[in-house]
Amino acid sequence: MMTMTTPRERILEELATAEADLAKVEAQLEEKPELGPGTGSTGAMTWELALARKEWLEEQIKSLHSALDRAQNGGYGRCQICGAEIDPERLEILPTTTTCAECARAGRSH
Numbered sequence: 001m002m003t004m005t006t007p008r009e010r011i012l013e014e015l016a017t018a019e020a021d022l023a024k025v026e027a028q029l030e031e032k033p034e035l036g037p038g039t040g041s042t043g044a045m046t047w048e049l050a051l052a053r054k055e056w057l058e059e060q061i062k063s064l065h066s067a068l069d070r071a072q073n074g075g076y077g078r079c080q081i082c083g084a085e086i087d088p089e090r091l092e093i094l095p096t097t098t099t100c101a102e103c104a105r106a107g108r109s110h
């Protein structure tokens with residue numbers, strides 16, 4: 001049986017995943033790396049990677065919230081630069097995108 005997923009449902013799903021990931025990364029960041037002699041830099045590296053991931057996830061959550069807002073109030077799936085409909089396949093891969101493939105390729109921004 002095929003179930004239709006609305007953009008809103010998809011975004012909520014992504015949001016739940018991103019928030020769960022963020023919680024995990026935050027727990028990871030609670031454990032400060034040991035920087036004493038002989039411990040090597042592995043701990044610090046992992047910690048820095050976790051920090052970068054946290055920042056990325058926070059950005060992701062922010063854009064998911066704004067995508068959700070567009071899905072509820074209109075404007076979702078429409079390019080914010082040229083106003084064209086965004087290819088559903090593109091939205092499938094990048095649910096938070098606000099530009100169509102052509103504008104993205106041209107490197108236009110708003």
Ligand SMILES: [Zn+2]
Pocket residue numbers: 079080081082083084099100101102103104
């Ligand atoms: Zn466009």
